[in-house]
Amino acid sequence: MSDSIDRDTFDHLVGLAALELDQQQADYLLRELNNQLKAIRELAAIPLDESVPASLHGVPYVSSVSPELREDVWQPHPNPEEIIAQAPDTRDGYIVVPDIPHTTLD
Amino acid sequence: MELCDIPAYELSLLLRQKQISAEEITRACLERIDAVDGRSGALDSGSLTPEDEQKVHAFITITRESALNQARAVDQKLAAGDDPGLLAGIPFTTKDIFCVRGTPSTAASRILANYTAPYTATPVTRMEAAGAVMLGKVNLDEFTYGSSNESSAFQPAPRNPWNPAHVPGGSSGGSASSVAAGEAALSLGTDTAGSIRQPAAFCGVVGVKPTYGRVSRYGLIAFGSSLDCPGPVARNVVDAALMLQVIAGADPRDSTAANVPVPDYLAQLDGGVKGLRIGLSPDYFRIAFPDPQTGEYREQPLPVDIETPVLRAAEVLASLGAEIVEDVPMPNTRYGIPAYFVISRVEAASNLHRYDGVKYGYRTPQRTGDLTKLYRQTRNEGFGLQPKLRILMGMYVSAAQYSAQYYQRALRVRTLIRRDFEQAFDRSGKYRLDALLTPTTPTTAFKMGAVYGDSVLMQYADQLTVPANHAGIPGLSLPGGLDAERLPVGIQLLGPDFSEDMLLRIGRAYELATQTEDWRKVKPLVLR
Incomplete structure (x- = not known):
């Protein structure tokens, strides 16, 4: 396993996470991430043979306890204006945002 | 005894006998809030005053007027001879991680501070439909991320009613402290790694983490979607059973809410423990944690003050006819x-x-x-x-590039943790346990500021509670005594999927058998 998160990897993660940090925050977060990684590294020592599957949930989803999925039918919200009104900036029932940057894909 | 200190079940009886009104109960709780809570948590609230350091600060939002209106509606139903519901007139608080229509639903974060929920979470809808009276929304660690409540963006953070210099635990710290201080009879919390059970232990109250899927997550602001469980915080086991009865059950709005019938928790509560097999595991009497200085893993036994009440509880349960099974191996506990x-x-x-x-x-x-x-x-x-x-x-x-070594591996370790429980509870296995009895936490409530900032050490407060979240199984924390500093110690019962009825029954038997013990007469400091 890689030993620790270096500054370049950290900066990359900050970008992916859509965050922007000042130096003090960045220093704290990088230190804590690496401390947590030390604890996580305990996992490497556990003998896991190939037969051990991953569990996405503790309680298994089996048909006897899982409700049937709802029918996929459109149900209009009684008051969509109330939902739109939660947005920080709206105009004519639309949510307003600044320019969406365009990138040209290779 | 003041009305706000009377447990929910007894309040319910008094109300139905028309000895008291729902409005009187609500007013008693609001007066208690005025007396002990101090200023509510808020953004950019300035520095702490000496008075702040003596108060509980459980709340972010107090819904005084709507609470009184709800209480009056219950009184009107009673006067008209209508059934007011199982929780009629019982005051409760809601952890501010649940959406409640028309209330700020903040998750204790600046990013949601101005958010007013346009809908109500299913557990709250069910509480209110059963006649319960919501007094307000209580504080927590930001987005539930912590075990002390100190990370809330809404300060002052809640403090422990047993000693306000100590944390109430977390993340349902406002829930546990509001119930311990007599501000409300019940609270709705959530538990992702121990966030109901750990603060319940720290504040000397009862907390139930139900089986994953037992209670709907609809309207809960999500943290770990495969781990989050809403559940009750109460002052005794009967009240916790009463509340779970109301909030449990399938929900067409949450496809992970299990389609499993809800038993009558109250009817089975006094069934006793005769013949039940209750296990003790050495793996729950030691903790493994990284040394804060060196990062090296250290293993050490739990403090005597934590261990003794659990062993005492085993003796009490044995004297009531339970069979205590020792040395149950739970070897993957430390990887939780x-x-x-x-x-x-x-x-x-x-x-x-x-x-x-x-x-x-x-x-x-x-x-x-x-x-x-x-x-x-x-x-x-x-x-x-x-x-x-x-x-x-x-x-x-x-x-x-890292998923196989970290995420995929952690999910497979989760399988091992689940297997420990499956083997312990297997009906035809070696141990055939009905429940496992453990301490809830490795320590009692620590001092404010003592751990906060060290995100690793803080997480290890959940070491004995998190395995149940990985496995999905239910857990119950209940008061087991006081330590040398007169801070509460919690004991924990863990059982197989959907065995809440059994855990509540064992908890009730223990509670009844220890009802007259001296430590139960000690009150939280803010009420002395």
């Missing part, structure tokens, strides 16, 4: 926290992507040239350090 560091962070990072300053919640007031900049500035200003830490770790351990 490392696996949780991975799984919960991946789920948290995923759940936190929705907060972007566009659809609802906080948006940076700075003028930004483009949308990417808006996202970044909004999230930087809106999230505190603990959400940021979880987002970054979640992204790292689930990145394509």
